Amino acid sequence: MLKLKQLAVGAAALGLTSLAAAPAFAQNKQITLCWAAWDPANALVELSKDFTAKSGIAMKFEFVPWPNFADRMLNELNSKGKLCDLLIGDSQWIGGSAENGHYVKLNDFFDKNGIKMTDFAPATVYAYSTWPKGSPNYWALPAMGDANGWVYRKDWFAKPELKAEFKKKHNRDLAPPKTWTELKQVAEFFQGREIDGKKVYGAAIFTERGSEGITMGVTGALYSWGFQYDDPKKPYHMEGFVNSKDAVEALEFYKSLYKCCTPPGYTNAYMQEGLDAFKSGQAAMMMNWFAFFPGLYKDEKVGGERIGFFVNPGQKVEASTLGGQGISVVSYSANKDAALQYIKWFAQPDVQKKWWALGGYSCHKAVLGDPNFAKTAPFAADFLKAMNGVKDFWQEPAYAQLLQAMQKRVHDYVVADKGTAKEALDLLVKDWQKVFKEEGKL
């Protein structure tokens, strides 16, 4: 009987303790930040510990691998899901997310809290925050600047016998290429060559079909040939622009680079496949996002002084494909205040400096405008250069349709040998015209 009584008292005490603890638990707020699963996300986890320490708001993270990121997150937004309080969404989503009410408009919040968009690099504000494009309507804070760049095996480029052979063949030094023509020469030079007892290949480029890979790769060449999506004087008028002579030449060039100089089986490769090829010592050069460069530089096997970086080569103009994202508050969040608190904290210059130091690419002028910025990392100067000439894909609400059309047409031409470059771009113009007609913009 005594035992039973003791048990009852114990249970009551436990119940009381839980009740007493309940209000304290309720006060412990938690917000969820959604992003892609990649190196900078790990840096953000580290950085956000400071926010939790300062605000008492716990951070939960939902990181989705890149190939599924758009599907997963757009599904979440379209279903008005409450999973994410904060979302670092791709730049192309901004039109749809603004028009469909997925993101909270941040103008009033910025004004109240003294957050000035003029503190951020103009290209990043334009690309990551505004909709309609260039208007002072802000739906995100520039969070992660990024562009497509290149990394190369500096140790291979420095081999005396290779240098001599290259010089003899091309009458110039074996150095990071300045144009796509030079890049192809270098790639051809390395293709199939045996280095340190291993067969190596010229260049790992984007060829992925499913999400956005080949479009991001091909646009790297198109932009360097001066590609324009439409007539600057007549928006959405694409005939003669998307399928211009230069665009055809650029697309043909990209295909020739794919055919001559990629590793075997490289028919569906994006960021991860590129990293795999490069880290395993297969490729002399790799196209990839700047976001991966801090991690690559730290890599024990291929990093450090063994590698170098260069900005996307020019051809007719200097230009790079834009990556990167802004951070937005999701309209369906139940913790909007806490999410806005995070943005206010994140916008501070000191936090931005730490963000860059940890491996994130800050867009804040306090970081980028620092005279020593170019010296802070071996890829910093190229990042600055790239960000000055970035160009992005359509950011329209119908971007997914526009992107899928391009994926199909260029993959059909580049990888599947279907038709000519001109035919591929003509079909792309037709696809895009159809989309814009459905959208009522043509």
Next chain:
Amino acid sequence: MNDVAKASFIERAATATPAPVARVVKGLSDRAIAWLFISPTIILLLAINIFPLVWTIQLSFTNYRANRPNAEVKNIGIDHFQSILTDPDVWAAMQATAHFVFWTILIQTILGFALAYLVDRRFRGHGFWTTVILIPMMLSPAVVGNFWAFLYQPQIGLFNYVISFFTGLDPSSFEMIGSVKLAPWAIVLVDTWMWTPYVMLICLAGLRSIPEYIYEAAEVDRASKWRQFWTITLPMALPFIMLAVLFRGIENFKMFDLVNLLTNGGPGSTTEVASITLKREAFEKWRTGYSSAFAIILFVTVFGLANIYVKALNKVKSR
């Protein structure tokens, strides 16, 4: 359970039923009780099968997009149906589907029947080998798709090394899933590897259903094994073979998982079967109305073809 035990069980159940419930049940007819038992299944069927079907039909006549929840939904009549049936890309996808369905069925039927014929011989250890042959169809398509994608890797994949061992070709000189010519066959091969055992199983059931005395009578008439095969085995197993073809045909017409994991429709759109196109329209381009119309067209096609086939099957069975 014998009759006495059964009666006592029913009696105990009746006495244990609470009085109000017993009163209600006693007032119900047999038909009402039958409805009471099947209604959960019917409700479930309506909720997860019929309702989505009706809703899909309704959406197929609208411009609805799941990613534009605030946009006005307009009725656009048969525009989507017209647009789908006149789109060369859709016909290309249908061609890819037809290629896949035709070759997988043909190869699987021949191999499946041959395997069933062998296993039916009842050799020593035939039970063990039957189980071994059945393993591929017990695996999840997700697992099969992923590990074949690895096997097909030109640099590290075992498949290329095996081919290279027998032919002397350089293993990295060809790509199964990256080549326009080989990719459709790469998928046919994996599907055949996975589903031939299923065809074998159905054919085996057919072969085992043939009475032994027919063969004994044929032996008495001195019919050769070849003659016995063409006049007894094949005609009597034919309804089962046709059934296997029907099941595999319907399944492969809708094939998604293996293709998605192996090639994702590529290279380019070489292996883009109808279900991949449908997925792209519905969940990548978010054209919900359009993809609903496409789904209806696919459903009607497979339903119509299956009906014609079932009529043929019935004719064969009644012979």
